[in-house]
Amino acid sequence: MKQLSKGVVQLALWLLLPACSFAQGLVDGFMRGQDKASFALTYSQEAYDTYYAGTTEVRNPNLGTITTQSINLYATYGLAYDIDVIVAAPYIRTESSAGYWQKQEGLQDLSAALRWEAYDWKFDGVTVSWLFSIGYTLPLQKYVIDAPVAIGHGSRNLDGRTLLHIKAGAFFLTGQYGYIRRGAVDLDRVVNYYVPDQVNPNIGTKVNVPDVTDLIIRSGFSTKHFYVDGWVQKQTPYSKGTDIGPAIPYPTNAIGFTRAGANLYIPLIKTFGLTGGYSTTLSGRNIGKATRLSGGFVVGL
């Protein structure tokens, strides 16, 4: 049971990752165990016809509905009883229903993280563990980043976070807080738009992608026969960043959101099971007000 729940929760967490902002929520509170591995292959679909320009909700008739499909590969492996490595990569396709933007499709970013269970305390059937994680994200190809229809931001990110994981019988509660440092990206064009506080307009093509802080609260039940959770995620831009605007590069927009969702996992035979998830956007900044459905299977080894 325990083994199942570990792989499953990681997978379930992975499912709710929005296709276009990758690094958050890669890790959860369940350790994998030494020399144990799990793989997950999932499909997800996310769509929005409303987005936040700054924090204002708008519908753009020249874009219509933007639909993003992705196939996600996810793997974890226990290097030691208290150290896991987690790797993920999606293939993404995104397109708009109106207007003339070319659809975008391809491998997005490779993410990898190391998770360390630093401490755990047990009392009266309650386990409390304190974990740390560092992760790195790297674009797998030079995909288009500066367009309303794009599969990602193209930045190299460093992700550091800490998790507090509480388990009592089948019930669990995990809180995590992290900081994602996003590297600079090269635009296809020189900076040719108005930057109010700019001193020297001849600065070439390089712009900074705003860093974010990431808070996730997740709770649910993990038993032999099923796993279910509900979660809320709040991502907040740390650097100033820009708001969606004419000629403003998409990668420099300050992106934030509050999302909520749920996941379910049902084991079928031995270590093989099916999973599904749903999430919706409650509020946001410079991001689509997206609803996401996903499903897939997971194998534990």
Next chain:
Amino acid sequence: MKKYSWFLLTAGLLFWTVGCKEPVIDEPIPTFYAPATTDPEGGNWRPILFQSVADVCVSQPEPVTSDAYKTELIDVQNGAFALNVEQIDAVNYWAAGGVLRWNQIARQLIAKYNVTPGYNDATGQTVPFDPNKPIVGFPAAARILALLSVAQYDALVAAWHAKYLYNRPSLARQGVTPRLPVADLPSYPSEDAAVAEVSCQVLALLFPDETNWLIARAGEHKQSRIWGGANVPSDIKAGDEIAHSIAQRVITYVQNDGIQTLPDVNNAWEELRRSASYDVKWVSLAIPARPPILPQFGTGNMWFSQSDDFRKAPAPPATTSPAFQSALAEVRTIADNRSRDEWRIANLWADGVGTYTPAGHWNLITEDLIRQDRQNELRAARTLALLNRALQDGALASWFTKYQYFVPRPSQLDPTIKAATEIPNYPSYVSEIATMSGTASTVLGYLFPSQAARINEMAAEAAVSQLYGGTQYRFDSVEGIKIGQNIGQAAVNWAKADGAK
């Protein structure tokens, strides 16, 4: 615990970087240069809006032996020791060159005001049109840069004329060590004051809402020369005098150049479209449909020729012709198989709404060339005045042809053609980007012969860029370049006869 100390170390380093919030852009430190030449005969170069700059009055300066001048000089010498951080920043900022700095400021303002009237480009929403809010329609950007450069150039020819007429020695020759590289020129009148004041007045005329900000920038520019030990206040005052005369002439020119830069709120363009001769006519592909940008712009005065032949392109092939069908098929093929590099090229040269436009892009390129050549203020102004007048004529010519034929964008005829940029909301033929590339490369190739090959490469890439982007046909580019090169050649002929070597 110990074996994972690397873990804590890495995490610690990560969070250490959190301490500083990064800006959107990390700006590089500008480089200064001492000009390569002083061009003592520059006062005899041919001005643009004047028959002769001898008409521009500059009062006789006090001799350097006078008490008034000696006091000024001592004040500057003493003041240079007491600068605060802001003042040193200002000295360094303007030391990068007044002509180039004001050109950058103009580009920033163009980008700021380059929006679509009555429409929010970020969200696709229609918004109420505010007639009091100035808008830089796309081709009008070229005119703004041309007017600024012409004013700077004429002011500097007048300044050079007065400098060598009165020959007040530079401060460096009188024992003052300037804080920045200064050309070894007579100091009276200050070329920086002339540039600052005339640029401020011209830009305030074109961007009335920015007047206070511009006045503050010009004030800082002039003061920076005193702080930096390059000029005394009477040099500055004489520069101002020149600027006032020149600005008056520019204002008169603007009022009479016949160029319509106000949005077409009464939809006069619909009558133009009705009378256009093409078989299938352009419609806006934006949702909701919007009027095209500045339909009457193309009929105004040009700088290098008033002949209508100068702005005319041959009739485009009819949509039913095999030539057109194969052109459309080519756009389709490129759009269906667009490479990442084609996407990059399309985006590099699109310079659409919200940017400083292709004219601004060529100014950016020219700025680098001017720095490489270490051109002095007068020569830099001449370079930009030649380039920007030619670019304005190029913009005008392409706009004239666009609204003569109203050729549709490829996606209007074949909606499966998807684009790598926003589809510009005006007719396709001829490509304004190709026209301005032909113009710019001809002018710059003449002014910077050692860079001609590289410039031509850039221009050729720019000209086909929007074919790669899926918003233009190859014949748009081919004919655009031809018109552009023709206009560029007229500018080169002017340059050959303006007295500068």
